[in-house]
Amino acid sequence: MTSAHSCALATSLVVSLCFGLPMATAQPLSPVPRDVVQFSATATVEARQDQLSVTLRSTREGSDPLGVQEQLKAQLEAALVVARANAQPGAMEVRSGNFSLYPRAGRDGRISAWQGSAELVLSGRDFERIAATTGRIQGLTVAAVVFGLSGELRERLEQQAQAQAIERFRARAGEIARGFGFGSYTLREVGINSQEQGGMVRPRVMALEARSSAAEAPLPLEAGQAQVQVTVSGSVQLK
Template sequence: MYKNIFLSFAFLACVNGLHAQTSSDVVIQNVAKFSATSTVEVQQDLLTIVMNTAREGLDAEVVQAQLKQALNSALKIAKSAVVGGQMEVSTGSFSLYPRYSKEGKINGWQGTVELLLEGRDFSLITATSGKIQTLTIGNISFSLSREQRLRVESDAQAAAIAGFRTKAEQVSKSFGFNTYTLREISVNANNQGSNSPQRMTAMAVSSSPSESVPVEAGKSTVSVTASGSVQMR
């Protein structure tokens, strides 16, 4: 019985060794791996202004009512200025939470509310924010619109792929080969803004509630990398 078991193990070892030897005999040769990157710098065309306010008091319902009143007043002004594709309006966070004393007891309530103005018409957005008196500007940020990002990514992708093909030809010829075939390829995009959001207080925005805050967009860098391997022939 033990002899049979030993012979079985020996047979399996031989088979495994045969498979390993067969696998090691298959050697992939004349393969080159490399990548090509295309980077495009583009002007940011999307402005987002976040407006907010805070209220506090002893009664939760009173504080909530004050926040709603401030938001409704701002929404009325903002919605009247909405232009499709140029400026859109949406509400942000609406929070209400208790305030505690040193003894751990609730001694009041405080809350915040947000309104977002976003679009490509910078003048319209800043002018609208200047007309809203119940909220103040808390954050200004710039980015790429979906249309702008897709257009730039498409251009960068085409350039990256063309660069990969050119490099494949150059590498193949450098090693004395006439041509190549593609083995594997991956294309990845990366969008990086060059400026950080501006966080502002009511005093820093303007001296007059109706005055528009000046803004200046930065640029974003869109990079696309094509990486893979080719079989030189």
């Protein structure tokens, strides 16, 4: 094979390989957003708490676990009889809470006693009914009192706060556009977040001492204020 023929063969081989390779396609670059502003607006609506939950608890201790369990069951059943007689849908709901039984070890590491507890929960909107029923139940002490907002009230407050937050967001967007010398704006993206303060997010809980079983006095209660806060955050395109 002559050198000229070899050169021609090599040239044809290189060309065929070049044509066999896929050609890279250029990807268009995404335009960098310009004249885009990010900010947020918040609105808060306040209302008096209309939901109450009272937890009553009985504790027993003894050497026989079955005996302790039976004592707790009897105490809880007696309390349920009183509570159910005063229950009313929406005003006061009655349910059993935690029921636990566990051993206690002595210095030698062996089980020396058994301790248990049973809970009864009264919840609803009728504070006077719940307070009076709590005073009638014997043998159980008040473990916790929690105030909050009912689902209906919270939803209504959230709608009010959301409408205010959206209006504030729109007003601020217009102010920002005019401040930068633009005539208007368009909404690019938006997010809405809500939370309750003073209610279920941060519940008001009080631990109370045991009441006299003979007094049958209503539990003193005073609800506080709760806030529903809505924040609208997002970005707008200035035009």
